[in-house]
Amino acid sequence: MDAEQLREYGHKMVDFIADYYKTIENFPVLSQVEPGYLRNLLPDSAPNQPDSFQHVLDGEVAQLILEFIRLHIQAKILPGVTHWQSPNYFAYYPSNSSVAGFVGEMLSAGLNIVGFSWIASPAATELEMIVLDWLAKMLKLPEDFLSAGQGGGVIQGTASEAVLVVLLAARDKVLRRVGKDALEKLVVYASDQTHSSLQKACQIAGIHPENCRLLKATSSTNYALSPEFLSETISQDLTIGLIPFFLCATVGTTSSTAVDPLLSLGKIAKSNGMWFHVDAAYAGSACVCPEFRHYMDGVEVADSFNMNAHKWFLTNFDCSALWVKDRSALVQALSTNPEFLKNKVWFSSVLMEILILPKSQKFLVTVLGSLSAGEMICTEDRNGLMDSENLKKSSSINPLMDIKLISSHDLDTASQANMVVDYKDWQVPLGRRFRSLKLWMVLRLYGLENLQCYIRNHIKLAKHFENLIAQDPRFEVVTPRIFSLVCFRLLPVRNNESHGNKLNHQLLDAVNSTGSAFISHTVLSGKYILRFAVGAPLTEEKHVNAAWKVLQDKATSLLAESL
Numbered sequence: 001m002d003a004e005q006l007r008e009y010g011h012k013m014v015d016f017i018a019d020y021y022k023t024i025e026n027f028p029v030l031s032q033v034e035p036g037y038l039r040n041l042l043p044d045s046a047p048n049q050p051d052s053f054q055h056v057l058d059g060e061v062a063q064l065i066l067e068f069i070r071l072h073i074q075a076k077i078l079p080g081v082t083h084w085q086s087p088n089y090f091a092y093y094p095s096n097s098s099v100a101g102f103v104g105e106m107l108s109a110g111l112n113i114v115g116f117s118w119i120a121s122p123a124a125t126e127l128e129m130i131v132l133d134w135l136a137k138m139l140k141l142p143e144d145f146l147s148a149g150q151g152g153g154v155i156q157g158t159a160s161e162a163v164l165v166v167l168l169a170a171r172d173k174v175l176r177r178v179g180k181d182a183l184e185k186l187v188v189y190a191s192d193q194t195h196s197s198l199q200k201a202c203q204i205a206g207i208h209p210e211n212c213r214l215l216k217a218t219s220s221t222n223y224a225l226s227p228e229f230l231s232e233t234i235s236q237d238l239t240i241g242l243i244p245f246f247l248c249a250t251v252g253t254t255s256s257t258a259v260d261p262l263l264s265l266g267k268i269a270k271s272n273g274m275w276f277h278v279d280a281a282y283a284g285s286a287c288v289c290p291e292f293r294h295y296m297d298g299v300e301v302a303d304s305f306n307m308n309a310h311k312w313f314l315t316n317f318d319c320s321a322l323w324v325k326d327r328s329a330l331v332q333a334l335s336t337n338p339e340f341l342k343n344k345v346w347f348s349s350v351l352m353e354i355l356i357l358p359k360s361q362k363f364l365v366t367v368l369g370s371l372s373a374g375e376m377i378c379t380e381d382r383n384g385l386m387d388s389e390n391l392k393k394s395s396s397i398n399p400l401m402d403i404k405l406i407s408s409h410d411l412d413t414a415s416q417a418n419m420v421v422d423y424k425d426w427q428v429p430l431g432r433r434f435r436s437l438k439l440w441m442v443l444r445l446y447g448l449e450n451l452q453c454y455i456r457n458h459i460k461l462a463k464h465f466e467n468l469i470a471q472d473p474r475f476e477v478v479t480p481r482i483f484s485l486v487c488f489r490l491l492p493v494r495n496n497e498s499h500g501n502k503l504n505h506q507l508l509d510a511v512n513s514t515g516s517a518f519i520s521h522t523v524l525s526g527k528y529i530l531r532f533a534v535g536a537p538l539t540e541e542k543h544v545n546a547a548w549k550v551l552q553d554k555a556t557s558l559l560a561e562s563l
């Protein structure tokens, strides 16, 4: 890495990205290229020599990067980009970027650490723990999810990875109880509105395909999972010898933002000894606002909770925050401890003083640095007298604190001794990026109040769109709007539902092919529904109005054609 070259490339690239944001509305929001378009534009194999190597030799680094941007990025890549940051982007769910998120990501790329264990970059692990505690407090998560106790937070890449790791933790926990041979009998429950990532997790975890119960949620519950239906299904499964072990509820489903009743569902899960996971990938962000927090009521009984800061929380992709109440369940399922990754024990004489033990006694005492500054471990037992109670009495340790005594020969690594968090044991891959930097910068540079305003503004714009629909009798809002997603459709002519589905499909294609707005769709109770999700950081009322105008115009043409 040549520092001066980086400076020149970096400045030019930042200029290019800033200009991109300035002119983003000039691009068709949804890429209009055909599949395979890039094959025709790029050579079959990588070059042996850089195209413009002469420029570098001549010291014209800036020229090289400018040419690269013009010849390659602008000409070949941008046409194939769907512009998620465009203010006219209303599809799927948003994927926010922000100045703070961007520069945090930049710093992470600059440091380029691989923080699988504490020692691999202590700042990466410790900042992640702190920032997730901050976010947990903003969401008013129960204290059990904070790192001071038995729980804690971790940044996963995606909600899919989050549900996978907690499913693996839950699976192994129940198998430890009932025996490994019972895998075929384990059953997972969720509504059929749950994100498909749960099904994928079940496939990976070896859950029998028939034992992933996706219970039908209907319009009668606004597509939320019915606790009665769940109870009945669990009872039936128990009578045939199956083992219910995992329930996934959603706050803000992908299709329509349905909110499952967490408390009632969670109680059922708990009374059956099941792990209860809450997926709030999209809507979790809204719950930092007091007026939306009640949608998370019942999270107290959950074992794990997940929200994607990279969706609607100004944190550049990827940053999916997962909290668990019992971190040891994750570690037991996912840890491996090869010799080459072991940490050196961290010994601190200062800590011995905290314990008021004379240094001469050669007690090896250290903080369980992982999760609680108060938790201590003592590795040696003084003539059998130093049990944890004696240690408390002979020191200034708060008697309520959990003290673990472990023998010194077990303490050959700090990781093994749980003195530090090694996040490799909370996730599938070994390597991990310094993702907490961008979340930290977002929280510090915007603060809770600005983040709340940001969410509220999008919800206001979604309400505005809902009102526009209500004024046009050709359209209907299909499900109650809760957050910033509006589910709507063009009403079928002469109540012909199958024609209605075709009509709305055509409307979607017509709008998206203009390139001036991008919306997506879902199917609810057999009806093809259009989804309008407000959440791009640059979206203003004028963009919502413009998208509505395109929708109305295209609807007029389609209805005229279908007469």
Ligand code: PLP
Pocket (backbone or CB within 6 Å): 093, 157, 158, 159, 160, 161, 195, 197, 250, 252, 253, 254, 279, 280, 281, 282, 308, 320
């Ligand atoms: N859960 C919900 C409710 C979602 O809406 C989504 C994606 O939109 C996911 C999970 C999966 O998200 P990810 O791409 O982070 O795996």
